[in-house]
Amino acid sequence: MAAEDTDVVQSSILRRVALYLGPEDVIAPARELLSIQEWTVLPFRHIDEVSAALRKQQPSVGILVLQDVDAAKWQKHLLRLIAQNENIRWLALVEKELLSQLSIRQLIGSAFYDYHTTPIDPQRFLVMLGHAAGMAEISREALFTSDADPTTPEDQMVGASKQMQKIYQDIRKVAATDAPVLITGESGTGKELTAKAIHERSFRKSGPFIAVNCGALPANLIQSELFGHEKGAFTGATERKIGRIEAANGGTLFLDEIGDLPLDLQVNLLRFLQEQTIHRVGGRDEIRVDVRVLAATHVNLEEAIKGGAFRQDLYYRLNVLQIHMPPLRAREGDIPLLANYVFHRFADERGQRVKGFSEDALQIMNGYSWPGNIRELINRVRRAMVMCDKILINAEDLGLERRQNQRARISLAEARDVAERNVIKAAIAQSLGSITRAAELLQISRVSLYRLMEKHGITPPGQKDR
Numbered sequence: 001m002a003a004e005d006t007d008v009v010q011s012s013i014l015r016r017v018a019l020y021l022g023p024e025d026v027i028a029p030a031r032e033l034l035s036i037q038e039w040t041v042l043p044f045r046h047i048d049e050v051s052a053a054l055r056k057q058q059p060s061v062g063i064l065v066l067q068d069v070d071a072a073k074w075q076k077h078l079l080r081l082i083a084q085n086e087n088i089r090w091l092a093l094v095e096k097e098l099l100s101q102l103s104i105r106q107l108i109g110s111a112f113y114d115y116h117t118t119p120i121d122p123q124r125f126l127v128m129l130g131h132a133a134g135m136a137e138i139s140r141e142a143l144f145t146s147d148a149d150p151t152t153p154e155d156q157m158v159g160a161s162k163q164m165q166k167i168y169q170d171i172r173k174v175a176a177t178d179a180p181v182l183i184t185g186e187s188g189t190g191k192e193l194t195a196k197a198i199h200e201r202s203f204r205k206s207g208p209f210i211a212v213n214c215g216a217l218p219a220n221l222i223q224s225e226l227f228g229h230e231k232g233a234f235t236g237a238t239e240r241k242i243g244r245i246e247a248a249n250g251g252t253l254f255l256d257e258i259g260d261l262p263l264d265l266q267v268n269l270l271r272f273l274q275e276q277t278i279h280r281v282g283g284r285d286e287i288r289v290d291v292r293v294l295a296a297t298h299v300n301l302e303e304a305i306k307g308g309a310f311r312q313d314l315y316y317r318l319n320v321l322q323i324h325m326p327p328l329r330a331r332e333g334d335i336p337l338l339a340n341y342v343f344h345r346f347a348d349e350r351g352q353r354v355k356g357f358s359e360d361a362l363q364i365m366n367g368y369s370w371p372g373n374i375r376e377l378i379n380r381v382r383r384a385m386v387m388c389d390k391i392l393i394n395a396e397d398l399g400l401e402r403r404q405n406q407r408a409r410i411s412l413a414e415a416r417d418v419a420e421r422n423v424i425k426a427a428i429a430q431s432l433g434s435i436t437r438a439a440e441l442l443q444i445s446r447v448s449l450y451r452l453m454e455k456h457g458i459t460p461p462g463q464k465d466r
Ligand SMILES: Nc1ncnc2c1ncn2[C@@H]1O[C@H](COP(=O)(O)OP(=O)(O)OP(=O)(O)O)[C@@H](O)[C@H]1O
Pocket: 154, 156, 157, 158, 159, 185, 186, 187, 188, 189, 190, 191, 192, 193, 194, 256, 296, 298, 374, 375, 378
């Protein structure tokens, strides 16, 4: 995947994310409409925070409140931000009186996509925001879309967190080689999607992508499923069958749950990886096959090797390159993006009144640990979209509040602990990792926040939670 493709992949979802630098009361009148129209507005107090956020997020629109006449200062700030990400469309919010200043008019004319005078007229402001996002997307596409990127909506990888930026980089790097890749990570983190992305960015992209779930096939069928069989090879083999490895000729074979492959088949697979040839079951001929193998596992294969369930030599063969998919709870800022993505992708399934998520739902989603990762998020949001009969989906529609209620047998102290931890994690996520901002949101000092993070085992952003 070219660096630019990552932007294409992200562009459709980041359309409705805007950075906002200015006092809350200026944008407050538009808050309700923003929420109904499914905009995520990320608030900031200082220009340095905006700049830091741009290293992690790539929204389509930035909104700056120009509060004073120091046009030179704003110009400097803006040039810095534009240099960081030239795809963002910047909008100015400015008091009518300030517009009489020539320097401010020059600044707006030269560096901003559009402006709006305060106090905000929510309807007009939302139209302007929509145009800016649309333009950002069009120019992104014009710059980056190429015929070489066959990404379909179903295969889109959504995520702007630094953890996902690293995955996009890794995909790009391994796609340029033909070596096996082992993709590790918890269930539902996107291992198969990553395998497809590697295939689609490799020189094999016009060949087949064949996925086999080694855990889902019965042991007695798996050999013929993978290697094929000749007619009469065993009872019931009435026809010659081409196996999945052969079917992947010229393309990529994705072996999911490789840790479930029986030991005897691990030997056969190893031979194939070493020699690039196979024998169909019951066949004598050696068949040459040109296939790249990608494998995935959610179990620790090193442990499986120690326990004798997995061959070390096969592990070394498969693990030439490795990509580790981060769990959703560690992907800073991606939960609201994914929730909105699912909301749009399955738009035709949702109740007619449903227009988006309540603040409360977004907060609870941010603080939840998502043991089933993205697959669980997709399921919960889809179900909520169908079941919700209000304008905004709330925590109960997502089945998350109910889960907490089910824990009613825990003590009050434990419940407080859980709530405290969740609120802190949500504030840190909402602040894109800025401890200062998170402390402000929580209305406590930075020192107290660090103490509470220590208490709950929440590590500062950039490190993994304990
Ligand atoms: N970054 C992402 N953006 C959007 N959708 C995603 C993303 N990652 C995964 N998904 C979706 O989440 C679901 C689970 O992904 P996938 O099957 O790739 O996970 P997996 O890690 O292979 O799961 P398992 O270990 O259970 O096989 C799929 O519907 C996939 O399309």
